[in-house]
Amino acid sequence: MVVSLRTFETCDLPILEQWVRTIESDHFMSRYRPRPDALGPGKTPTPLWFVIVVDGIPVGTLWFESGITPDEAVLGILLGDKSIFGRGIGRRAIELAVEQLKSVVAVARITLNVRTTNALAISCYLGCGFKTIQTSETCRW
Numbered sequence: 673m674v675v676s677l678r679t680f681e682t683c684d685l686p687i688l689e690q691w692v693r694t695i696e697s698d699h700f701m702s703r704y705r706p707r708p709d710a711l712g713p714g715k716t717p718t719p720l721w722f723v724i725v726v727d728g729i730p731v732g733t734l735w736f737e738s739g740i741t742p743d744e745a746v747l748g749i750l751l752g753d754k755s756i757f758g759r760g761i762g763r764r765a766i767e768l769a770v771e772q773l774k775s776v777v778a779v780a781r782i783t784l785n786v787r788t789t790n791a792l793a794i795s796c797y798l799g800c801g802f803k804t805i806q807t808s809e810t811c812r813w
Contacts, residue, residue, distance in 0.1 A: 673726060675764040677772070680721040680733060688733055691752025700790045704750050706735045720773060724751070724765040731756055734769050736782075743780040745773055762796045 680688075691697070692704050706721055724732040732751035739746045747769075749762055773779060784802065786793045 673759070673761075675761055675768065676725045677722040677734070677765060677768050678725060680723050680735070684723055684730070684733075687730060687752070688750075691732065691750060694752055695750075695754055697750060700787055700793070701750065702785075703748065705733070706737050706748065720745075720776070722765075722769060722772075724749075724761065726756070726761055731761065732765070734765050736769070736773055739781070739783055741781075743778065745777065745779045745782050747782055747784040749784075757792050758795075762793070763799050766796070766800050 688705065697704050721735040722733065723730045724734055731753060732749065734747070734749040736745040736747055738744070747766065749766065751757060751762055770782065773782070782802075783805075784797065786797065788794075
C-alpha cells in the first residue's frame, strides 16, 4: 500500500462532498475542510491542502491552517471510506504532510482538535506522537 499526497484542487470538491456523506462526518467532525480565512496572504501557505492518495486512488483530504500563534499550524484530516479506517493511512498521510509543512514554514507546534468519542482518530494521533494538552468534549492535541 503506497500512501501519497497531492495538492487539493477545485475539481476535488465533488469527491470531498461524497466522502463527507459516505462517512457521515458530522457525527465525529465539526469541519471537513479548511476555514475560508485560513487560506490567504500571511497565513499558512496558500493553500496547504492535500488529497490523500492510496495506490493511485484518492481516499481523503488533509490540510493545515494557521494557529493562534505565528509558529503554530492546525491539522485537519478526513478519510472518506470507513473500510480504510485503522489501516495506517491517516498516520502515513500525516507524516508526509508534516514533512511538506516543515519544508515551507517554520512551525514550532502542530495542533488539532478531536472529539473524545473518536477513538480511532485519537489512536492515530497518539501513534504520530501527538499529546493531549486539553480535554473537554473535544481534545486539543
